[in-house]
Amino acid sequence: MSTSTRASRVAATREAIIAAAERLFAEQGVAAVSNRQISEAAGQGNNTAVGYHFGTKADLVRAIIRGHMEHIERARVERLDAMGEEPGLREWVECFVMPTMDHLGALGERTWFARFAAQVLTDPAMRDVIAAEAMEAPSLRQVTAGLNACLPDLPPEVRAERDEMVRQLVVIVPAAREARIAGGAPTARDTWHEAGLGLVDAIVGLYGAEYTELRELPP
Structure with missing residues (x-):
């Protein structure tokens, strides 16, 4: 051979x-x-x-994530390069959300990546793998800096709380949609791109919503 x-x-x-x-x-x-x-x-x-x-199984999980992240990272970099001089909150959120949603749309009718990501996120032994591979992508550091510039008035503890909500949304919402499609159930939006725009709407509203002061935790 x-x-x-x-x-x-x-x-x-x-x-x-x-x-x-x-x-x-x-x-x-x-x-x-x-x-x-x-x-x-x-x-x-x-x-x-x-x-x-x-x-190891962790190495296999990492290989799966890297295979998808290569495409997602490339799409996000292209969005960053195409941004105007003063992008607003929605532009930064779109840059965070849409590369993944459009990637799911490009995979074909049957996809498993969204549910795979959700399973990894909820697995105590594996969640750090997806955090290291997906959330630490170079382009996301630029997105985070852009979001920081758009949200200067959010107290740090409220920002941290909402960042955690957003991280959950961008994994669980696509997984739920993928599961509905796999089960033959109807979805509210026809395409992954349209579903992504709906998710962007929700995240922009979440970041811009009024907030209740958090109580101080005991030392």
């Missing part, structure tokens, strides 16, 4: 494992799925294929 043929087979095996793992993790949760189940779903006779090609 030539080196190029072997490399092609290895690449195909890795892609099959990634596709199978993403689907199984999305449908069942990360902790509930074994490497053996993934290997079988990927058509691999060797039950150690996952460990051989990826190492």
Whole structure:
């Protein structure tokens, strides 16, 4: 077997494992799925294929996230480059939300990435992986700086509270929509792009809403 043929087979095996793992993790949760189940779903006779090609389950989760983040990061950088000189709050929120929503729309009719991300976020052993891989993307640092400039009057503790709400929304809302589509249920908006704009509306309203002063926590 030539080196190029072997490399092609290895690449195909890795892609099959990634596709199978993403689907199984999305449908069942990360902790509930074994490497053996993934290997079988990927058509691999060797039950150690996952460990051989990826190492730990966390490494496999990281590989899935990186495969999607490459496209999302590229789209976000393009949006940043196209921004005007003085973008407002909505422009920054769109830059945060829309690359992921449009990426989901580009994946085809059947997608698992949104539910996969939600499963990882709610898994205590894995949530730090998605935080490190998705939330620390270079373009997001620029988005965060832009949001900071648009929200100077929000007290730090209120801003932190709303940032956490937003992080939950941008994962759970797409996952819920993806689940409805997978189950054949109707959705309020026809496309992922339109759904993204609705999510942007909600986040802009969340950041701009009035707030109640938070009580001081005891030392």
